[in-house]
Amino acid sequence: MNTDLKPATSYIRLDTEGNPHLQGSRCEVCQAVFLGEREHCGRCGARSKMKPVALAGRGRLYNYTIVYRSYPGIKVPFISAIVDLECGGTVKGNLLEVEPDPKQLHFGMPVRMIFREAQLASAEGAGYIAHFFVPDGENSRD
Amino acid sequence: MTDVYIVGIDMIRFGRYPERTVVQLAADAALLALDDCGLGIHDVQALYSGNIGETMTGQRTLQLIGQTGIPVVNCTNACATGATAFREGWIAIKAGLFDTVLCIGVEKMAPGMIVKKKVGNEPLPAEGLIGSETMPAVFSAVGLEHARKYGTTLEQFAQVSVKNHHHSTFNPKSMYQKETPLEEVLSAEMIAYPNTKLMCSVNVDGAAAAVLMSERRARELGLMGRAVRVRASALASDAWSPRNQVMQDVNTVSRQAAQAAYEMAGLGPEDLQLVELHDCFATAEIVHYENLGLCAEGEGGHLIDSGDTALGGRIPVNVSGGLLSKGHPLGATGIANLYEVATHLRGTAGARQVEGARIGLTHVVGLGSACAVHILEKN
Numbered sequence: 001m002n003t004d005l006k007p008a009t010s011y012i013r014l015d016t017e018g019n020p021h022l023q024g025s026r027c028e029v030c031q032a033v034f035l036g037e038r039e040h041c042g043r044c045g046a047r048s049k050m051k052p053v054a055l056a057g058r059g060r061l062y063n064y065t066i067v068y069r070s071y072p073g074i075k076v077p078f079i080s081a082i083v084d085l086e087c088g089g090t091v092k093g094n095l096l097e098v099e100p101d102p103k104q105l106h107f108g109m110p111v112r113m114i115f116r117e118a119q120l121a122s123a124e125g126a127g128y129i130a131h132f133f134v135p136d137g138e139n140s141r142d
Numbered sequence: 143m144t145d146v147y148i149v150g151i152d153m154i155r156f157g158r159y160p161e162r163t164v165v166q167l168a169a170d171a172a173l174l175a176l177d178d179c180g181l182g183i184h185d186v187q188a189l190y191s192g193n194i195g196e197t198m199t200g201q202r203t204l205q206l207i208g209q210t211g212i213p214v215v216n217c218t219n220a221c222a223t224g225a226t227a228f229r230e231g232w233i234a235i236k237a238g239l240f241d242t243v244l245c246i247g248v249e250k251m252a253p254g255m256i257v258k259k260k261v262g263n264e265p266l267p268a269e270g271l272i273g274s275e276t277m278p279a280v281f282s283a284v285g286l287e288h289a290r291k292y293g294t295t296l297e298q299f300a301q302v303s304v305k306n307h308h309h310s311t312f313n314p315k316s317m318y319q320k321e322t323p324l325e326e327v328l329s330a331e332m333i334a335y336p337n338t339k340l341m342c343s344v345n346v347d348g349a350a351a352a353v354l355m356s357e358r359r360a361r362e363l364g365l366m367g368r369a370v371r372v373r374a375s376a377l378a379s380d381a382w383s384p385r386n387q388v389m390q391d392v393n394t395v396s397r398q399a400a401q402a403a404y405e406m407a408g409l410g411p412e413d414l415q416l417v418e419l420h421d422c423f424a425t426a427e428i429v430h431y432e433n434l435g436l437c438a439e440g441e442g443g444h445l446i447d448s449g450d451t452a453l454g455g456r457i458p459v460n461v462s463g464g465l466l467s468k469g470h471p472l473g474a475t476g477i478a479n480l481y482e483v484a485t486h487l488r489g490t491a492g493a494r495q496v497e498g499a500r501i502g503l504t505h506v507v508g509l510g511s512a513c514a515v516h517i518l519e520k521n
Contacts, residue, residue, distance in 0.1 A: 008266045035387055043382040063290065063389060065282035066335040067274045071257050080273030080334075082283065082389045092273040092388040102335060107290045122271040130271055 005129035008118040011036035012129065013054070020115040022055040022131060024089045033088035057113040058136060059085035066100045073123065081133050083111055094121055097134045110136035144356040146235045147369035147521070150179030153350035153481045155315045156469035159250070162347075164196050168203040168248035171349035171474075175244065179353050179365055183208035186353070187240040192217045192227030192247040193473040203246060218473075220508025221422065222377070223247060224350065225476025229375045229514060231354045241359035245352045247478070249471035251345035273388075278334035278342055278423065280390045280509065285336055285425025287389075294428060294443040296336045300327040301446045302424040303341045303466055309453055310463025312494035317346045317469035327424075341424035341466070348471030350478040366521060370484045373409065373501070373517040376402035380511035392426065395513040396433035396505065403503070403515040404435075411435035414457060414517075415499040416486055418479035420507045421464040431459070434505060434515075453494060461486070461494045479504040480516060487520040 007013075013023045025038040028051055032043035038050045063082040070076050081095035095111065098104050111133040118125025120132070152174035159167060168191070176182060183204070189212060191200025200214040219226040224247025231243040256277055260267060269275055288294045304324050310316040322340050330338040360366050378398035383391045404410055411434060419434060421427040428442040436457055437445040445451060451459040462468045462482040465475060483502035485491045496502075500520045507513045 006265065008271060009268075010262075010264055032382070062385065063283050063287050065274065065279045065286060066332075067270075067276065067279050068335070069255065069278065069331070069333045070274060070276055071255065071269050074270035076270075078270065078274070080279055080283070082273075082385060084385075090385040090388055094271070094273055118266060118271055122266060124266055125271060128266060130266075 005117060006127060008125060008128035008130035012131065020129060021057065022091060022113070024053045024055040025050040026053045026088070035089060035091060055089045055091065056086040059083040059111060061095070061105065061107060061109045061111055062090065063107070064095065064105055066102070075121070078121070079105065081111070083133055091131070093131050093133050095133045112136040143236050144238070144358065146232050146372045147355050147357060147360050148352050148372065148480070148484050148518070149355045149360055149365045149369050150175045150181065150353035151351070151481045151484050152178050153315055153474070153478045154348060156317045156346045156348040156471060156478070159347045164193065164248055164250050165199060165202040165206055167250065167347060167349040168193070168199060168246050169206040171248065171351040172203060172207060172244060172246050175351035175353050181242070181353060183210060185242055186210070186212060186244045188213045188231070188234055188243045190215050190217060190227040190231040190243060190245045192223040192476065193249060194218050194220070194223055195249060199248065200246070219512045220510050221420065221472050222476060222506045222508035222512040222514045223473040224478070225480070225504070225506045225514035225516065226377065226512065228352055228477055228480060228516070229377055232372055232375045235354055235356050241356040243354050245354060245477060246349065247351070247474040247476055248349040249473040250347045251471055253345055256345070274334070276334065278337050281423035281425050282334040282337045283389055284392055284429055288425070288429050288442065292440040292443060296328070297324065298443040298446050299336055299424045299428060300324055300338070300341060302421065302427040303327045305446070305452050306421060306460045306464035306466040309461045309494060310467035312492070313463050313468060316463040316467055317344050318463070318467045337423050337425055343422045343465035343470035344467070346469035346471050348469060348474040348478065350474045350481050352477055352480060368488055369521045370487050371519045371521055373519045374403040374406035374515070376406060376515045378402065378513045390509055390511065392507045392511065393429055393433050395511045396430060396507060399513040399515040400434045400505070403517050407517045409501065409517060413501050414503050416461060416483060416496045416502040417457060417459045417505070418462060418482050418502070419459060419505040421460055421466050422470060424466065427459065430505060434503065453496070458496050461496060476506045476514060479506060480518065483518050487518055
């Protein structure tokens with residue numbers, strides 16, 4: 001992985017080998033998982049009980065929409081996916097390598113997270129790394 | 143605590159007013175509402191002004207119609223802004239602070255898609271990179287979640303748009319008054335699957351205003367004849383729900399507000415004769431049928447199919463034409479919905495009158511989230 005790339009979001013972390021993952025927080029009191037860093041729990045209100053967790057790189061498609069009209073300058077169509085990750089947490093991201101066609105998308109389909117240069121999806125993304133999802137072929141047999 | 147009554151309420155026709163300012167539109171609506179009950183600005187003891195796009199809108203409105211020095215509160219609460227301003231006025235009368243207050247909702251909108259302001263410290267704009275955050279995308283996901291759970295079809299969502307556009311043909315204050323048959327709705331440009339362009343609300347300019355009064359003052363002034371009683375006013379913010387951080391949850395917040403309103407009124411959905419709910423996108427109306435208890439869980443698709451929510455049906459919804467056709471000037475929408483229900487309770491809704499309407503409910507949701515529900519009763 002090219003560690004020269006800067007994170008495109010505040011919740012991307014690189015491990016010591018330069019491998020990226022998404023950073024989450026888990027409440028030690030109620031176990032709620034949040035994307036990114038939190039100081040206090042938005043679910044139960046517990047103070048200073050949030051522990052950082054590395055979010056899983058696999059999950060299942062909970063929901064999506066196919067975006068045909070977006071803000072000026074944004075390339076369309078694209079699939080905006082909501083993914084429930086293994087071990088907790090829900091993340092939004094673009095689902096790639098599938099036709100943007102409802103017939104190709106199935107609720108609950110396995111997906112895996114990949115990291116690529118953000119320029120793939122955003123003209124301003126040169127030099128940045130971001131997370132995306134792709135269908136998880138290996139996991140689809142179970 | 144006193145009962146609170148709407149004694150005057152009105153709205154300007156929603157549309158495009160390039161030559162008029164936000165506060166001129168607010169002033170127009172305020173004077174219409176005052177005329178509706180025969181009062182003047184000197185009778186008003188406080189102003190609650192709802193507007194998102196500008197600041198100090200309430201004070202600047204009074205500069206146009208009478209700077210009487212009364213307290214002014216400016217409210218912003220996304221698409222629940224107007225209803226929140228109305229509710230603040232209701233609270234003040236309930237508390238016994240005032241007998242007569244004015245509540246205004248107003249907005250001028252640029253045509254086309256709302257571009258969200260950047261908040262927080264993210265390095266790059268998220269749109270198109272980390273999925274989508276456009277309003278059509280958010281509410282398309284709301285619809286597809288319902289489809290995932292209950293098998294709701296694209297045609298059922300589209301029928302909402304057919305119905306509400308049909309209703310608007312009877313409303314002279316609607317932005318559009320045009321039939322949109324199912325084939326036209328389905329074949330319109332796809333904005334975010336499953337919402338086509340005709341399943342998205344119209345960004346327009348608009349203003350609406352209400353004069354609220356304590357029961358004592360309304361009796362003193364002989365205004366009870368046309369007064370509409372506010373049976374319940376409820377406001378909720380979004381309680382935590384599992385995916386709320388990345389997928390807007392308009393259901394939990396709506397259910398909280400609806401439940402609180404029904405409890406306050408001592409009424410249930412079976413007691414209503416009409417509803418104006420937040421159909422910012424066609425997909426939203428179906429989920430809100432269930433959130434407001436108009437049908438059982440999972441039955442929203444069947445409810446639109448049954449015709450029960452059309453004018454003449456069991457529980458007509460959005461007979462004004464709704465946000466989909468009447469238009470959705472964000473800060474004005476909440477009070478415009480109250481105007482619609484009050485007009486039916488007064489029996490003056492003309493060709494779209496819901497016969498025998500005694501009790502009606504209004505619902506708006508502002509993303510982020512805020513939900514306001516009001517229940518009104520014919521006096």
